[in-house]
Amino acid sequence: MPSFRTTRRVNHTAEHMFDLVADVERYPEFVPLCQALKIRSNKNAGEGTRVIVADMTVAFGPVKETFTSQVTLDKPNLAILVEYINGPFRQLENRWRFRPDGENYCNVDFFISYEFRSKRLGLLMGGVFDMAFRKLERAFEQRADIVYGVPSQA
Numbered sequence: 001m002p003s004f005r006t007t008r009r010v011n012h013t014a015e016h017m018f019d020l021v022a023d024v025e026r027y028p029e030f031v032p033l034c035q036a037l038k039i040r041s042n043k044n045a046g047e048g049t050r051v052i053v054a055d056m057t058v059a060f061g062p063v064k065e066t067f068t069s070q071v072t073l074d075k076p077n078l079a080i081l082v083e084y085i086n087g088p089f090r091q092l093e094n095r096w097r098f099r100p101d102g103e104n105y106c107n108v109d110f111f112i113s114y115e116f117r118s119k120r121l122g123l124l125m126g127g128v129f130d131m132a133f134r135k136l137e138r139a140f141e142q143r144a145d146i147v148y149g150v151p152s153q154a
Contacts, residue, residue, distance in 0.1 A: 003113040004133040011151045012144045014098035014106035022073045030143045032135045035059040048075040090115045
């Protein structure tokens with residue numbers, strides 16, 4: 001089963017990076033392959049936690065797929081868990097953790113594991129997904145620079 005894991009130190013606070021990743025409705029503006037995102041539900045789960053159910057449409061060339069996932073936004077622990085509900089995957093899990101590292105820096109831990117339901121779709125999209133995940137971390141950092149400004153290097 002393909003998976004991708006990375007940790008990246010960024011020049012933004014953990015709270016800012018959490019808020020940016022939690023703003024899933026904006027993903028079509030900057031996330032690689034994300035063509036559309038529709039929120040089905042957004043509920044308060046108590047103690048600073050929200051649970052969102054959303055449909056994301058990803059596209060590459062003529063291939064376009066929509067899948068549904070549940071996104072748990074755990075603000076007190078600066079963690080986000082994405083769990084697969086329905087769509088072209090057999091399995092999909094995605095985790096984010098944001099760890100403060102100094103006054104204006106944080107470490108962003110990103111993990112994703114997935115398996116397409118169809119072997120054919122897996123062969124067709126597997127390489128594209130791997131490329132997109134490698135670009136994903138940089139896309140969020142660039143978005144943070146736009147939203148929060150480019151911090152000065154201390």
